[in-house]
Amino acid sequence: MAMLLKDRVVVITGATRGFGYAIAEAMLKAGAIVMISGRSEETLAQAIAILGAYGAVRGQVCDVKVEEQVYALARFAVQTFGHIDVWINNAGYSSAAGLMLETSPAQAIDMFITNDMGTLYGSQAALHFMFARKEGTLVNIYGNGSFLRPASPTGLYGATKAWLTSFTRSLAKEISGSGVELIGFSPGMMLTDMLTNPTVIGERGKEMMKRYSFVLRWLADDPQNAAQRLVETIASNKKEFTEYRMLRPSTILLRFLRLLWQDLTKTGKTPKYELQFVDAYKPKID
Numbered sequence: 643m644a645m646l647l648k649d650r651v652v653v654i655t656g657a658t659r660g661f662g663y664a665i666a667e668a669m670l671k672a673g674a675i676v677m678i679s680g681r682s683e684e685t686l687a688q689a690i691a692i693l694g695a696y697g698a699v700r701g702q703v704c705d706v707k708v709e710e711q712v713y714a715l716a717r718f719a720v721q722t723f724g725h726i727d728v729w730i731n732n733a734g735y736s737s738a739a740g741l742m743l744e745t746s747p748a749q750a751i752d753m754f755i756t757n758d759m760g761t762l763y764g765s766q767a768a769l770h771f772m773f774a775r776k777e778g779t780l781v782n783i784y785g786n787g788s789f790l791r792p793a794s795p796t797g798l799y800g801a802t803k804a805w806l807t808s809f810t811r812s813l814a815k816e817i818s819g820s821g822v823e824l825i826g827f828s829p830g831m832m833l834t835d836m837l838t839n840p841t842v843i844g845e846r847g848k849e850m851m852k853r854y855s856f857v858l859r860w861l862a863d864d865p866q867n868a869a870q871r872l873v874e875t876i877a878s879n880k881k882e883f884t885e886y887r888m889l890r891p892s893t894i895l896l897r898f899l900r901l902l903w904q905d906l907t908k909t910g911k912t913p914k915y916e917l918q919f920v921d922a923y924k925p926k927i928d
Contacts (some may be wrong), residue, residue: 656733740843846921
């Protein structure tokens with residue numbers, strides 16, 4: 643892989659597994675110096691031990707729901723490497739699949755704080771240091787719901803991503819002329835833990851997930867492909883603000899045709915996944 647980001651300092655939140663981990667690996671292979679974060683010291687150490695084979699990587703425990711921990715991550719990156727070239731607000735998750743009205747409010751709140759407030763904290767932290775240098779790249783990771791289409795059976799997750807898109811587009815106007823580039827990156831469906839081990843709420847949730855294996859075969863992709871495309875997008879971008887989507891209408895059509903060919907030739911495989919079922923939440927209204 644070409645050294646597209648040679649010696650660029652990249653900070654990635656939520657990077658001990660899933661898409662964040664794939665991003666870290668792709669950045670290191672592109673020559674970047676990487677700072678990763680995660681909530682667990684154990685998983686952070688394990689990720690650093692493996693990623694170290696690809697290049698210079700450091701890490702710090704950080705729960706993006708805690709404002710000061712996010713700011714501390716940024717300070718640690720600057721103290722360690724001198725500055726931040728790229729900050730990627732990746733940390734986020736979908737709590738469960740099912741009806742929004744049957745989802746526990748506690749789960750919804752935790753998801754909103756992680757996906758949205760975590761992005762706000764990360765943006766504040768990164769831009770504080772980037773504004774001083776009048777350069778840098780801030781990346782916000784979009785998701786299902788970012789472009790205001792119905793996001794069921796992960797409707798509440800989609801709502802957090804709709805917020806994130808609105809936040810990103812408004813932020814682009816606010817920081818115009820600062821020298822900082824802003825990228826909204828939509829990686830599409832990826833075969834990470836979030837998709838291969840989802841929690842499903844209630845009977846309606848089960849109904850909504852009946853064709854899940856077909857959807858995975860059709861639309862889900864290796865996260866390394868999206869990670870590599872993110873590297874290329876950052877390296878080539880010249881705009882103050884840009885949005886990139888992995889799943890475009892033409893891509894969706896091509897993947898469907900590939901699926902038909904696999905069915906015809908009996909070469910297709912269904913990705914391994916396991917659904918975890920929980921009861922529907924019943925609000926105590928009466």
